[in-house]
Amino acid sequence: MATESSSLALKERFPSSFSVTGGKGGTGKSTVAVNLAVSFMLDGKKVLLVDADVDSPNIAVLLNVEKRNQRRVTGFLPEFDAEKCTHCGKCVEACRAHALILPEDRPPMLFPDICSGCEACRYVCPSDAVREKSKTHGYVYDAQYKDIDILVGELEITEIEAVPILQALREEVEKKTRNGSYDVLIVDTSPGAHCGVLRALEFSDIALPVTEPTPLGTHDLDLILQLTSILKVKPYVVLNRAGIGDEEIVERVCEKHSAEIVSRIPFDMGLFECYARSTPVVTSKPDSPSAKAFRELYEKIRELVL
């Protein structure tokens, strides 16, 4: 019997790095990423901070800095040569995304929004009627906050394919970190547990899932801890908004996955005010309870990654 070969091939991880994630939206991922990045910077470390939440990138917004040096992330989009097209329909058959239909008397019609850019149509065309046209999947930008270098991935509005942006970010990180100019790499992921999160988690072998002590937060933490386990990424859970609810439910989920709760950041209106106005709490309100918690978290993370 023939063996079907399909497996989990894990990507190589960047050294001295960690990602910040969390199944549920709005638990404080970017806030944790930003405050830890600033803590490393204050300690004289050179930080590369990557915003991999490509359909809502917020790191630059939260640090109140401009994105610059826009680079377009492009992919293949087919265009059909009416003269050469023999109307054989092979391209339509090969398109598993169903982005092509064949009108009776014209060359195939394309729905560009659902085209994944795989190029199968071009490969199967027997009459060389499929030309390459470029499609913009999104962008990569640079940004700078004091001494922190920031890379931002952004999906084009109405685009659905996040993977090319994550691939472009990985390439840029490879280039930027090659000569050892950074002490630490921090990656902020999207909420959820989908392919975009997965590809962002694969930058590092350490992840900080951020959760809150609510049944919803706990439910989604369970999901993200399943994903980190599949990817062999070691999770260190950050419990945000500590004090608002039952922390035992979070502890139980962490126990189930043998994940350590590395920090409990108290619910703190000071933190929320800083967040709303896009300033890091560790520098804007250094005496607040959450800033203290961030400093303690920083000490632990520094031990782990450096």
Next chain:
Amino acid sequence: MIEIVIVSGKGGTGKTTVASSFALLAKSKGYSLVVADTDVDAPNLALLVSGEIVNRKTVQVSEKAFIDRDACVSCGKCMDVCKFDAVRRDGEDYIINRLYCEGCGLCQVVCPADAIEIKPVDNGEITTLKANDGFTLVTGHLMIGETGSGKIVSEVKEEARRLAAEVDADLLVVDGPPGSGCAAIASISGANYVVTVTEPTMAARHDVDRMISVVKHFGIPFGVVINKHDIFPEMTSQLKEYTREVGGVLLGEIPADENVVHAVVNNRSVVEYAPSSPASKALAKIFDALIETINSGG
């Protein structure tokens, strides 16, 4: 039947609180309704709804490539062409990374030995609940790390629409996913009205702009709800101004209210947990404004 989808761009602004409140408010006003949770990565609405599961089915929302090792001639063409880095070489063998494969089928097209098959895989689940509060909830869940969020969202909506048509429901209320990518786009597709829940923070302001650009691209009428409006009044004014500029309807504002936190901690919808709280009163007004807006064709 009117289909209303609740989105936000940014996560954690209160979509599920608004959706669950709308469901209960609609019910109390005598509307018949079906509710759908399309946050398929992290479906949460069912946690707030007590009821009985009436149907659960596994769905195949994407396909993956499988290489027949015996037929493979180790030419490596599949690896060369794959745009998703989903093929890896291990000695003479070529191996598909199931987490990266998007099932596009290009490897099968280029394989000279006919050694690759593209097959659908079980990677999603759709559950239907009969809620004690007298409505039906359809919720979808994509298995961990799988591709195809958009497709399972479409399947959840299809099932919800089918059930809504069966009972001739007045309303279909859809709780959307965070972000404005493939799942969010699938979620608003075909909707009659989109409700965008935002909050006065710079991050939410940024994300709502992205989300509304998508909603406008599809030409769906929309309204905006400003949650926790009193925490940053200057930003709330900006959001109102923005809503006018982009042609949306300001449906209302919800004050920051610790009853909402208590309700979430206790796994309940705030309008049920603390019906006379400031947030619940605001939600009731917003629901009325929504129905009025839709009835007046806005």
